[in-house]
Amino acid sequence: xxxxxxxxxxxxxxxxxxxxxxxxxxxxPRESDYSSYELAVDPPASDYLYPLANYSLVRSGITIGLFxxxxxxxFESGIEFVGxxxxxxxxxxxxxxxxxxxxxxLQYEAYExxxxxxxxxxxxxxxxxxxxxxxxxxxxxxVFVMSGGASAEISGQDVIFNMPADSSVIFRxxxxxxxxxxxxxxxxxxxxxxxxxxxxxxxxxxVISFDGASxxxxxxxxxxxxxxxxxxxxxxxxxxxxxxxxxxxGSVDDIHVLLDGKKVSLGDGMSETLWNAGEEPxxxxxxxxxxxxxxxxxxxxxxxxxxxxxxxxxxxxxxAVTLLAATE
Numbered sequence: 435x436x437x438x439x440x441x442x443x444x445x446x447x448x449x450x451x452x453x454x455x456x457x458x459x460x461x462x463p464r465e466s467d468y469s470s471y472e473l474a475v476d477p478p479a480s481d482y483l484y485p486l487a488n489y490s491l492v493r494s495g496i497t498i499g500l501f502x503x504x505x506x507x508x509f510e511s512g513i514e515f516v517g518x519x520x521x522x523x524x525x526x527x528x529x530x531x532x533x534x535x536x537x538x539x540l541q542y543e544a545y546e547x548x549x550x551x552x553x554x555x556x557x558x559x560x561x562x563x564x565x566x567x568x569x570x571x572x573x574x575x576x577v578f579v580m581s582g583g584a585s586a587e588i589s590g591q592d593v594i595f596n597m598p599a600d601s602s603v604i605f606r607x608x609x610x611x612x613x614x615x616x617x618x619x620x621x622x623x624x625x626x627x628x629x630x631x632x633x634x635x636x637x638x639x640x641v642i643s644f645d646g647a648s649x650x651x652x653x654x655x656x657x658x659x660x661x662x663x664x665x666x667x668x669x670x671x672x673x674x675x676x677x678x679x680x681x682x683x684g685s686v687d688d689i690h691v692l693l694d695g696k697k698v699s700l701g702d703g704m705s706e707t708l709w710n711a712g713e714e715p716x717x718x719x720x721x722x723x724x725x726x727x728x729x730x731x732x733x734x735x736x737x738x739x740x741x742x743x744x745x746x747x748x749x750x751x752x753x754a755v756t757l758l759a760a761t762e
Contacts, residue, residue, distance in 0.1 A: 461487055464521070466534035468492050469607075473521065476511040482551050483509040485523065485530070490555075491538060491574050491607055498574045499555035500607070504540070506530070507549040519631065519640040528597075535629045536675070536724065537612065539642050540605040544584075544597040552578075552593045552605070560593050562586065566620035567593060569605075576607035577620040581645035602645060611722040615673055615729070618708040619644060625667040625732075630654060630725075632679040647672055647732075652739060656682040659742040667732045671708050674728040674742065681726055683744055691717040691730060692741040698730065707731050 461472040471489040478484075482505030489501040510525035521532040527546050533539035542550055554560060558571045567578040567586045578593065580586065582601030587594045595603045608616045618624050625646025631638035639651050647667035652660040659680055663672055683689060691698040698717045701707035707718040710731040717730045719742075728742050 466492070466519075468536050469532075469534060469538040470497055471532070473513060475513055477505075477509070481505075482507055482549075485509060486532070486540075489540075493574070493610075496573075498571070500558060500569070500571075500574060500576070502553040502555050503551075504553070505551045506542075507551075508546065518638055519629070533640055533642060535631070535640050536609045537616070537627070537629075538607040541602065541642060542597070542604075543602045544582075544599055546599050548597045550595045550597060550603060552595075554591045554593065556591075558591075560588050562588065563620060565622070568620065569593070574607065575613070575616075576605055577616050579604045579606065579619055579622075579644055604642065604644060606642075611720075612675075612727060614704055614708065615727070618671070621709075623670055623708050625665070625670040625672055626663075627673040627675065628661060629675045629677070630659065630680055631677045646670060649674075654680050656680060657744060661740045661742075662738070663732070663740055664737045666735060668735045669711065669733060671710070671729050671731045672740070674730070674740070675722075675725065676728065676742065677725045679725075681742060686719050686721045686726060688744050689719040689726065689728065690743055690745055691719075691728065692743065693730075693736070694738040695741070701729075701731065704729060 461474045463472050469491055472487045474485050484503040484505040486504035489504060491498045491500055508527040513521065514524050515522040519534045523530045527548055528542055528544040531541040558569060560567055560569045569576050578586065580603055584595055584597045584601040584603050597603065606616055606619055624644055626641060626643045626649050628649045629640040630651065637651050637654050641649050647663050647665040649672060650662050652662050659676055661674060681689060693715055698715045701710065701716040701718040704718050704720055707716055707729050710716055713733050715730060715732055717728060719726055719728045730740055
C-alpha cells in the first residue's frame with residue numbers, strides 16, 4: 435500500500451512538472467516556504483537569456499527581493515525536472531539547480547565556457563571578499579562561492595561570472611541560524627551541506643557540494659541519522675541540517691557523532707569546528723528553529739559513514755530506523 439501511494443506521488447509530480455512548465459515564452463511563478471521566483475521555459479533573447487526573474491527570499495512570511503533577473507549567455511530552453519526541494523535545468527551548456535531549502539541555494543555548473551549574470555534588486559549591494567562575493571541588504575544577505583576557475587566582476591547592480599568549462603558558481607543565502615556557516619562556505623571551509631527534511635513516506639534530502647564531498651542518507655529516524663560521505667573533504671567540514679522530524683532528543687547536549695563506528699570528539703564551538711585545522715575529526719551541534727545543525731570537521735578524505743546519535747547508541751539493527759535507497 436505504501437509503495438503504491440509513493441508511486442502515485444511520483445507520477446503526479448512528473449505530470450505536474452509537465453503542466454507547470456509547458457507554456458513556452460512565459461514566466462511562471464513558483465513559491466516555497468523559503469523563496470519565491472518566476473521561471474521561463476523559453477526566455478526572450480537579449481544580451482543574456484534570463485530563465486529566472488524576481489528571485490526573493492521568504493523569511494517569517496515576509497518576501498525580500500534579492501535578484502531582479504538571473505541570466506546565462508548560453509542557454510537552451512526547457513525545465514527538465516521538478517522535485518520536492520529542487521528545480522533542475524540541464525542542457526549542453528550546463529546544469530542549473532534551484533534548491534528550495536532554508537539556505538535557498540542557486541547552483542550552476544558549466545559544461546562549456548559560459549557567462550552568468552545576477553541583476554541585484556534595489557537596495558541590495560555586492561562586494562568581493564577573498565575568493566567569494568558577498569551580497570546583502572538591510573533585510574537579507576548571502577554569498578557566492580566559485581570553483582573551477584570561475585571569476586566575478588561587479589558592475590553597478592550586476593554581478594557577472596566568467597565561467598570556463600567544468601567551473602561552478604553557488605549562491606547561498608543566510609538564514610538567522612546559520613550565518614556563521616555561510617561565512618565558512620565563503621572561505622572554502624565546507625565541502626558539502628545536506629538538508630534532511632520530512633518527506634512523508636520517505637526521507638527527503640537535498641545535497642549541495644562545494645566542489646568537494648558527496649553525501650547521501652543511509653538511514654534516519656528520531657534516534658539516529660547515518661550519512662555516507664565520499665570524496666574531497668580533507669581539511670574541511672560537512673554540514674548536516676536535520677529537520678525537526680529527526681533526532682528528537684531533549685537537548686543538543688544529547689547528540690553524539692560517530693565516524694565508521696568510532697566516537698568523534700566534541701569541538702570547542704561552532705566557529706572553532708568550522709575553522710579547525712587539526713589532525714583528528716571533531717563535531718559540533720547546535721539547535722535551530724527547525725531542528726539541529728551538525729558540523730563535522732574531517733582532516734582527511736573519507737569513504738565512510740557519519741552517524742549522528744544519542745549518548746547510549748545501540749549500533750545494532752533498529753527496527754525504528756527508516757532505510758532509504760538514495761536517489762539523486
